[in-house]
Amino acid sequence: MRSIVEPYWDTKLPIYEITLSKLQKEGIDCLLIDVDGTLINRNSTTIPKVVKNWIFESEMYFSLYLISNNPSEKRISKIAKDLKIRYKFNALKPRKKVTLDVINELKCESKKIAIIGDRILTDIVVGNRCNIKTILVKRLGKDGLPIKFNLTLLLEKLITFFIK
Ligand SMILES: [Mg+2]
Secondary structure, three states, rough: OOOOOOOOEEEEOOEEEEOOOHHHHHOOOOEEOEEOOOOOOOOOOOOOOOHHHHHHHHOOEEEEEEOOOOOOHHHHHHHHHHHOOOEEEEEOOOHHHHHHHHHHOOOOOHHEEEEEEEHHHHHHHHHHHOOOEEOOOEEEOOOOOOOOOOOHHHHHHHHHHHHO
């Protein structure tokens, strides 16, 4: 059995380099997507063009839903509106409640749902707890490119090494 901290797929890629055909081959129909670090740098207000293009293409093949732990509805709703995607803010991942609400709303079989995020202890853990596929991506910097040194992820990997 997969450990709760282990991603189904550790891509080592930024989200916009994930090929959609690979997700389709995995039988995925619905994508729950983290916001800060995954689609946009957390200190930035502009969604990188490459991310927007990836989202607009994904929309043709998958049901998308944003699930953010950010408590600012103002920030998350603006990003969701830009991308024309449904959203939840203040989702309290790795707690299951909000993520399960979204899974129920999507009416999609759990094996056909994946959560994509840049953090193990929130995104990956909540996905594993909800029995959906989990996809870890690289965190985006202010320039829209993946950051080279991700201290959070390094610490998370260190912690998870001991709790596996
Ligand atoms: Mg994040």
